[in-house]
Amino acid sequence: AWTSFVVFSISQSTMLVVVAIYYMSFTGVPGTATYYATIMTIYTWVAKVAWFALGYPYDFVVAPVWIPSATLLDLTYWATRRNKHAAIIIGGTLVGLSLPIFNMINLLLVRDPLEMAFKSPRPTLPPYMTPIEPQVGKFYNSPVALGSGEGAVLSVPIAALGAKLNTWTYRWMAA
Numbered sequence: 001a002w003t004s005f006v007v008f009s010i011s012q013s014t015m016l017v018v019v020a021i022y023y024m025s026f027t028g029v030p031g032t033a034t035y036y037a038t039i040m041t042i043y044t045w046v047a048k049v050a051w052f053a054l055g056y057p058y059d060f061v062v063a064p065v066w067i068p069s070a071t072l073l074d075l076t077y078w079a080t081r082r083n084k085h086a087a088i089i090i091g092g093t094l095v096g097l098s099l100p101i102f103n104m105i106n107l108l109l110v111r112d113p114l115e116m117a118f119k120s121p122r123p124t125l126p127p128y129m130t131p132i133e134p135q136v137g138k139f140y141n142s143p144v145a146l147g148s149g150e151g152a153v154l155s156v157p158i159a160a161l162g163a164k165l166n167t168w169t170y171r172w173m174a175a
Contacts, residue, residue: 009147096151
């Protein structure tokens with residue numbers, strides 16, 4: 001489950017930062033990232049309720065904790081007087097560092113998501129679907145540290161991509 005947590009951390013932090021920076025630099029309003037994270041959280045709750053209505057356990061969909069990390073991004077943008085480059089470097093790093101920590105706290109409160117995912121469709125799995133336990137401990141012994149480290153490194157260039165998408169949007173609108 002550690003490997004999947006690291007992959008989850010990287011994917012969630014990069015997904016949050018690319019769109020949050022895009023919208024924030026597009027509007028120029030601090031608070032836009034938190035607004036976007038709130039919308040994503042509500043969408044996840046809707047998906048959670050839909051799966052629950054289909055008979056899956058409540059823990060089958062885990063809502064990631066995006067809002068606190070997005071708020072850090074907004075605060076960075078506001079504190080640096082709406083400096084886009086500071087938001088990319090400092091805000092991107094803060095999102096990458098904080099999101100795995102908030103999500104680990106969240107995941108400690110629910111049953112193992114991988115166990116839920118493999119158990120829920122049917123009680124017995126065919127051999128080709130039997131999960132192989134990933135090798136852990138090769139790189140570092142803490143999934144939060146590994147997720148935070150990789151998230152912090154990868155969120156910065158992805159944040160820059162989000163800011164660049166904003167300039168492309170302006171060019172597309174002007175054409």
